[in-house]
Amino acid sequence: MTNLTDIRRQTFEALRPPAKRPLSDWVEENVRLPSSIAAQPGALRLWPHQRAIADSIGDPAVERVSVLKSARIGYTQLLVAALGHYAVNDPGPVLCVLPAEADCRHLMTGAIEPTFAESPALRQALKADTTERDTMLSRYFPGGSLAIVSANAPRNLRARTARILFLDEVDGFEVDARGEGDPVALAEKRTLSYGNRKIVLGSTPVDEETSRVCRAYEKSDQRIYECPCPHCDDPHEIKWVDIRWDADKPESAHWVCPSCGCVTEESGKSAMIRAGAWRATKPDVKGHHGYRINALVSLLPNAAWSKLVAEFLEAKRSPTTLKAFTTTLLAEPWRSDGDEIDTAALSSRQRPHDLQNIPEDSLILTAGCDLQDDRIEMTTAAWTRDNDIRVLAHEIVWGSPLEDATWTELDDLLTRHWQHPGGGILRIDAAVIDSGHHADQVYGFTRARTSRRIVAGKGVPGFARPSLSWGNSRKTRLALLGVDGLKLAIHQRLNHGDTITVSDSLGQDYLDQLAAERLVTKYRKGHPVRIWEKISGRRNEALDCLGYAIAARQLVGINLESRESELSQRQVAPKSTVARSRFLDN
Known part of the structure; x- marks a missing residue:
């Protein structure tokens, strides 16, 4: 007997448009970053780990993309570039949901507007709609619209429909005290009328028991980014347990290969990361791409292994700061070892x-x-x-x-x-x-x-x-x-x-x-x-x-x-x- 999930899948397959060029190529050709938000302004050059995520977001054959992420991996820039793609290449109603109103304003004025203004291909894509009460967070473009709303107020979600749904920092969403339900579920209901919908969910994790992004990742094909060891060529996900350093010397940080035990110094990090590739650990799952990535593979200067070790040595003094380090930089949910004080x-x-x-x-x-x-x-x-x-x-x-x-x-x-x-x-x-x-x-x-x-x-x-x-x-x-x-x-x-x-x-x-x-x-x-x-x-x-x-x-x-x-x-x-x-x- 065909169930509802099978029917939705068949509908999605029938309505999806033909495959286009990879989104990553379009991004690098058309998206430019201003100096106000980027250390290296100019054409956006995607890192190897970003390219696959971008291509999944732009692939009409993929209905869902879930990203279990850390900070310092360029996710916000990638999100803004994807918004530009849907405004120019595949227009439709786009809904972007963030934890709080302040986050919405910052995304629009601090990221979207400067990037669109700097990019000739995007410059005319969005315009303020003077008939709307809040024009700053509601924009229109030929064939579609963009609304950025806070998850705090369920009414923000009830009044919208969307074919493309972006959910950012979902572990920061709060369930409405009046019992109106989980904001993620409410937002996803706004896409039900579209057989060719796209749902992109990303977040740093918080608590293991309640993490939405961890649950979403578990339902996906669970991709991990593996880098080949420069010595034995075995591919491995870069994990914190394999980062070592001399006592009280964070500048000595290096990676130790789990296979051969050889050391890769900080100077060899860039080449190893650039040679990496994503691998789906659950390839039988179709239409739902999931990505898990931490700051150890970021090529930003402030994500150097030595800097991360220095931050860890400072953070480990307090469980509060250690939790922040674990969740925001290692992309690992916090596991509580006790809910009561002894x-x-x-x-x-x-x-x-x-x-x-x-x-x-x-x-x-x-x-x-x-x-x-x-x-x-x-x-x-x-x-x-x-x-x-x-x-x-x-x-x-x-x-x-x-x-x-x-x-x-x-x-x-x-x-x-x-x-x-x-x-x-x-x-x-x-x-x-x-x-x-x-x-x-x-x-x-x-x-x-x-x-x-x-x-x-x-x-x-x-x-x-x-x-x-x-x-x-x-x-x-x-x-x-x-x-x-x-x-x-x-x-x-x-x-x-x-x-x-x-x-x-x-x-x-x-x-x-x-x-x-x-x-x-x-x-x-x-x-x-x-x-x-x-x-x-x-x-x-x-x-x-x-x-x-x-x-x-x-x-x-x-x-x-x-x-x-x-x-x-x-x-x-x-x-x-x-x-x-x-x-x-x-």
């Missing part, structure tokens, strides 16, 4: 430091405050030059946030100063106060203290969210906090290494609160989603406060060398003063 092991993180015994390596102090109906809780954290965190105190101001006296006492805490071991004076450099409860009171308190980097904060869901960004409110300076990512960073730091230490003056209850939530995978409309789940019987104010204190670090942009110099000079502690505003007098 509370018994947390006591090993305690150190004899507090507000009266500030560690000598402390350079910055930040605070995070969480409001409850009968109290305000505040965590004070010190930061080192390497951004290690020393939790010095967790204090409670008892009293209703509706009472002025409660805020007066909080202000007293925020205006304190302490003698640094080097002789200088440390004060709280920045603070974030959660406005989820009693927002009006929080705004009234922070509005007069913005110059002291004391701001209101509001948590927003989504692991792809930055730890701190700014809201659009004109009434107050509101920090939008990526709380999912902040909690993940805390978990990773506490489960690995010693980049967070905790004052030994804080008891077991505080440690239990740090471990009050666990990361679980649940399914929404059949798609895996990672969410934080509060462990029954535990309070989580300490976890929240530490997250806000970490976000507050983004508010401090001081020169660390100058701060070190200041703290090394003996100063007399000034008398404490309380900065009062009219809010406190009401």
Whole structure:
């Protein structure tokens, strides 16, 4: 019995146009890069690993292309060139979906417009449509159109149909909280009316359990880029495990052949990469080309093996930075080895430091405050030059946030100063106060203290969210906090290494609160989603406060060398003063 997939395949085969010249040839002849976005402006010259991807995107016999990629491989330039091809050679409705609105604007103004303006063959391809409300992200060309939309708003996808669909950084897409479904599935539905559709999906991976690009790659013919060893000629995929270097000498980085054990130095990298070729590990899969590629094969100067090793040596100090290195440069999904914090092991993180015994390596102090109906809780954290965190105190101001006296006492805490071991004076450099409860009171308190980097904060869901960004409110300076990512960073730091230490003056209850939530995978409309789940019987104010204190670090942009110099000079502690505003007098 013929199923729906077979019918779609037959329809696709019947409607596909005859094969044309390879897209890679057309790109190199017609696409030019401006100096504003390319280190080597002029005609776009594709690397060997880019040519096959380009040809798959332009091949009418291929319905889907999935690219599991790293950064620094020229994917954005390739995407822009492919958009140019469809605007000029194979017009139709084109939809490009990116994680956020800012990504859409950057792609259009920072990549598409400059490249099209520089390329004579593309210069007249797109024009602004003055009848559209948002002309910047919606353009028309003879026989087709281009729309660039954010995956954050499902309405962006419902209002479009497309024959050509580009999905970029899909692991950064967030599932709509209202349950409208996975953005990738919603976008693909917009192509169902076209039997000759093209779907190009690419992304750096994030978490193994929820990675969309990994799932897409697994359904493809799973191509890998293999390079012949200059010594034995055996082809191999260049992997991180085969990159070696002398201890603490990243400049000695080299590749060791898994077959013969011979060494290829950095100087031989270019020739080896240029001699490489793609191999489909699942050749029985038809119509779906999948590519897996990492920065080790990139020929960009900033992807030299020695530079990548130097970045690894810096990144491995913290699980947070190690995850970024693993996912964005090695194109490997992050494999979590535990979704809960071992509370018994947390006591090993305690150190004899507090507000009266500030560690000598402390350079910055930040605070995070969480409001409850009968109290305000505040965590004070010190930061080192390497951004290690020393939790010095967790204090409670008892009293209703509706009472002025409660805020007066909080202000007293925020205006304190302490003698640094080097002789200088440390004060709280920045603070974030959660406005989820009693927002009006929080705004009234922070509005007069913005110059002291004391701001209101509001948590927003989504692991792809930055730890701190700014809201659009004109009434107050509101920090939008990526709380999912902040909690993940805390978990990773506490489960690995010693980049967070905790004052030994804080008891077991505080440690239990740090471990009050666990990361679980649940399914929404059949798609895996990672969410934080509060462990029954535990309070989580300490976890929240530490997250806000970490976000507050983004508010401090001081020169660390100058701060070190200041703290090394003996100063007399000034008398404490309380900065009062009219809010406190009401």
